[in-house]
Amino acid sequence: MFRNRTDAGRRLATLLRERDIDADVVLAVPRGGLPVGRAVADELGLPLDVVVARKIGAPANPELAVGAVASDGTLWLNDSLIDTLGVGSEYIERQQREEAAAAADKLNRYRRGRPPLDLHGKAVLVVDDGVATGATTVACLRQVRAAGAKRTLLAVPVAPPETLSRLRMEADAVFCAETPRYFGAVGAFYDDFGQVSDAEAMSYLGDDGASV
Structure with missing residues (x-):
């Protein structure tokens, strides 16, 4: 196409x-x-x-998104999938912090010190x-x-x-x-x-x- x-x-x-x-x-x-x-x-x-946002992968399958988090910490969760897989809240909170930090780092590298629009x-x-x-x-x-x-x-x-x-x-x-x-x-x-x-x-x- x-x-x-x-x-x-x-x-x-x-x-x-x-x-x-x-x-x-x-x-x-x-x-x-x-x-x-x-x-x-x-x-x-x-x-x-x-x-910038980063995927939150499932514990046993990182490619399967149970959620995603943006560079400012804004979160989306696939609640039905989380319940089905039995993913714990501690795992989600830890991954949210880690992936948000990684997204923020990437955003800063791309902006090269320039403030956002x-x-x-x-x-x-x-x-x-x-x-x-x-x-x-x-x-x-x-x-x-x-x-x-x-x-x-x-x-x-x-x-x-x-x-x-x-x-x-x-x-x-x-x-x-x-x-x-x-x-x-x-x-x-x-x-x-x-x-x-x-x-x-x-x-x-x-x-x-x-x-x-």
Whole structure:
């Protein structure tokens, strides 16, 4: 569906212009979301910054998300899965602290000492290169809302319909270029979905961190 992340960002920007979306700032989710966010921000003439969250994995299966936490500690938990697996509160609290600290460290490295953009009273557009389960996306959206955003918007090139339905309960509006019925992984919908390094991702923000 997409040649690469920049192509996806441009197509996503076209969709947003067609929907006449009025936003004040774009927040990209590192690392893969930054090439997409850069293209969206450039096409719409908006400033670009980052928003970071980390998955909280199950004790016996770290790849299985029982929750997610943003860099400011904003938390989302999959309560039904936690109950099913019998995950204890002490484990969740410990993982919340550790993953929030890791997310905050990553955010600081990407900003390189530059203060974050002020989100209070703004319409904030969160962008990623795609969404599968949406765990970290929910944490990012909740962090944006907690920062005082007037409207919280989400735009992604591709996502499964069932995930988008859940995310619409977290954001004021959700925009997605492609919603395939059969969804395996985000990378399956890109010709080029190579891993984005930290150095490459940070280059999309410019030399001084957040692009204003």
